[in-house]
Amino acid sequence: NRRLVDAIQSDIEILREGFATLAPAVVPIEEVSLVRVFADRKEYLDYVPDHMKWSGGVWMPAQQELVISPLDLDSPRESRERLLGVVYHEAWHQYVYYALNRQSLPVWFDEGHAALFEAADVDRRRRNMEIEANETWISQMEEVVAVTPFDVRTVLKADPKKFYSQNRKYYYACSYGLVYFLRAASPSCFPNQHYERILQITYKGTVEGTSHDEIYNTIEKAVDLDALQKDFNWFWDSKSMRRKAERYDILQ
DSSP states (O other), X not given: OHHHHHHHHHHHHHHHHHHHHHSOXXXXXOOOOEEEEOSSHHHHHHHSOGGGTTOSEEEETXXXXXXXXXXXXXXXXXXXXXXXXXXXXXXXXXXXXXXXXXXXXXXXXXXXXXXXXXXXXXXXXXXXXXEOOOHHHHHXXXXXXXXXXXXXXXXXXXXXXXXXXXXXXXXXXXXHHHHHIIIIIHHHHOTTTOTTHHHHHHHHHHHXXXXXXXXXXXXXXXXXXXXXXXXXXXXXXXXXXXXXXXXSOTTO
16 A cells, blocks of 8 residues: 555654654664565564564564554554554654664653654644544553552563563553653643653663663652652543643643
């Protein structure tokens, strides 16, 4: 589908400006990476490693490829929108891999932002974008925290092995909820708490090559995580605060 390929290429170029706003590159990005969209699900499953066969797309740094599985939903329009969401998610991983000169971000930060950009509203004509609340991840977060309450320390300290375990739905959803809270709710609803310092500490520490454990220890000293936990739950239970956060421009 040539139109889809053209849309993907155009969208990734526009998205990169948003990526760079939230995660400035520390080195010039000169690499050219391949986006591979398979003709059917079987081709995708035959191509990706076993531990990623559950996925709909994946950034494969060793091959420098962003690979995407087609979707076969009842609605062609929904299939296209969902596929583009997967592309936006994986394009974030591709970008930060190069932008951080192959340094590894803490997984909550990486996956939370990838989920954040899934809901990007890309305007190809004006070549700009806005980030909207991702209702799919919000619904999943509400579902998982009803069983296992959100715990900010658990999410911040999760390593890749724990994050991508059988409990990955919890970690993905809560990481999205935390990143959205820090990017949109903290500055708009809790401006005096400065919870968004967590983002600055994490990114700066990663750029400087600080271990993920040390980054977490710095966060513990700089931010009142008990207050954050309370305000996080308050925010997601409050329709008025959620509406206020939706009006906040994350990319400003």
